[in-house]
Amino acid sequence: MSTEAPAAPGTYDNRVAFAEELIALARVDERIVAVCNDSVGSSNLTAFRDEFPDRLINVGIAEQNMVGVGAGLANAGLIPFVCAASPFLTGRSLEQVKADVAYSQHNVILCGMSPGMAYGELGPTHHSVEDLSWLRALPGLDIAMPADRLQTRQAIRALVAEPRPTFLRIGRHKVPDVTGETTPWTRGVFPVLREGTDVTLIGTGTLVSRALAAADALALDGISARVLNASWIAPIDTAAIVAAARETSAIVVAEEANLAGGLGAAVASIVSQLEQGARPPVRLMGLTEFAPTGSTDFLLDYFGLTADEFARHAREALAHG
Amino acid sequence: MALLHADPDRASAYLALRSELDSGTAERRDAVLADRARETRRAIVRTIGEAGQGHIGGDLSVTDILTTLFTAVLKLDPTNPGWAGRDRFVLSKGHCAVALYSTLAHCGFFSADELPTFMKPLSALNGHPNRNKVPGVETNTGPLGHGLPVAVGAAIAARLTKSATRVFVVLGDGEMQEGSNWEAMMSAAHYGLDNLTIIVDRNRLQQGARTEDTNGLDPLDEKLEAFGLEVRMIDGHDYEALFAAFAPSTTGRPVAVIANTIKGKGVSFIEDRVEWHHKVPSAEQVEIALKELA
Secondary structure, eight states, rough: OGGGGOOOOTEEOOHHHHHHHHHHHHHHHEEEEEEEOOOTTTTTTTHHHOGGGGGEEOOOHHHHHHHHHHHHHTTOOEEEEEEHHHHHHIIIIIIIIIIIIIITTTTOOEEEEEETTTTTTGGGGTOOOHHHHHHHSSSEEEOOOOOOOHHHHHHHHHHHOOOOEEEEEEEOOOOEOSSSSOOOOOOTOOOOEEOSSSSSEEGGGGHHHHHHHHHHHHHHHHOEEEEOOOOEEEEHHHHHHHHHHHHSSSEEEEEEESSSHHHHHHHHHHTTTTTSSOOOOOOEEEEOOOSSSOOOHHHHHHOOOOOHHHHHHHHHHHHHH | OOSOOOOOHHHHHHHHHHHHHTSSSSHHHHHHHHHHHHHHHHHHHHHHHHHHOOOHHHHHHHHHHHIEEEEEEEOOOOOOOOOOTTEEESSSSSHHHOOOOOOEEEEEEESSSGGGTOOOOOOOOSSSTTTTSSSTOOSOOOOOOOOHHHHHHHHHHHHHHTTEEEEEEESGGGGGGHHHOOOOHHHHHHHTTEEEEEEEOOOOOOOSSSSHEEESSSHHHHHHHHHTTTEEEEEOOHHHHHHHSSSOOOOOEEEEEEEEEEETTOOOTTTTTTGGGGGOHHHHHHHHHHHHOO
């Protein structure tokens, strides 16, 4: 499939780190089980199945049942990683996520594989750009978005150590490493990837590396850009957002998701509640319509989710408010 | 985590009764069940009359099923509701919460003094059950078609962990129109979950009309058979038949009990009348109903 390639050297599919880490943890913790909807291959669970055939529960193409089964497994004290292509996990079984997981507080780890526009040319039916908006409305559900392979491993380790109802976006589109071994993975905290004083760039998932590239470009113009890796949308890092509003003169937020209710909306709503004088301009980058045909890279460019656009928004916000 | 706490006196009486019935005669068991079901029905009528809201028809149709399960079948400890080895009971037809609350209170999971708070502001006893507030509730239900998938997961977990836990789930018959149930039954059969018992409260009425006039379910037994379940069709108000139907699977397949019931069972003017899905009895009607249930 053309969405798989060509990938730049030094970029990685987070599903690989996900599977490796899950298997490593499952070897020492029998509570770990995986549940999927015929997505053994696309969720990268083949090796898990081969090593733990009884602990891979493939319910077939039945996402509502899949999430309910996950809740039942959690009820019994197991740690279910429920894995499916993100559009179907979130869209088809949204009510199960609400009632059986979030409202019931069953410790199910919902793994939205290949989120955003990772499925490129397969089109909007297979894109998961509504997930953040839908799931943000559910109290009691954590939403985490590891930006690279290290964060993916950290997220899984943290959830096994302390299971809680969580939606994890596990990217398929290859991304470079953006965090280092010393960057902690802390619930509800955006890692600060670069300090800056003029503008704050907030990216998530695939767009974090683009925020860093934009910061490099802005530095050439003498603009100091802070870069936050929005690894969480729930709980969101209110302190980091408020600090960005008070300490820098503009905020630009980019997400591979619909702007109606996603990360940018969350940031804007926090900033809007600050006192006058502490509300810098907030520019949002994301989707507002169903995508046309195109590869993931094409679509990221099409919707302006690029380092160049990040930098342009930053310059304009600083210049014009 | 739960907001409500066990009623120690009721709980110990319940546990003593359980062990007595486990070693007693079938006659004694059925007499106790009849007595407790009558008490539960009286609690349902009083609670709904007090609240001015509720789903009285389905509460009364499922009462004998719940009474039999909780009094003579399920392995539970109201003083330790989170006991890992407990059997799991899921009320998928969550709108019949009052029947479950009355049953749980009767067993001492919480004080019966809580029942009059049903649907009152900030009560733990919502219109649909919440596991984080009410001990004995395993999962939050209300939207239909949710309980069976959760029960399937719990049954798979019991098998993975080599636990003797059995899992029981009660569905309304109208609820069988939800596609998620059929997804879950396919899984239950595929995994050969002989520790799972699915009970359909077959009262033949849904909110607005008879099931067969809405989206017909018959022949339900043949459909469930075809989905790979061991089907047991019984009179859902016959305690001996209910108790027998809740015996473990003999075929290695999940068990499906079609319990033929009467919606509103026990109160003459409510029985088998579609309008009593969620109609509320007046104070006078409550008194008449309680006399009939005396």
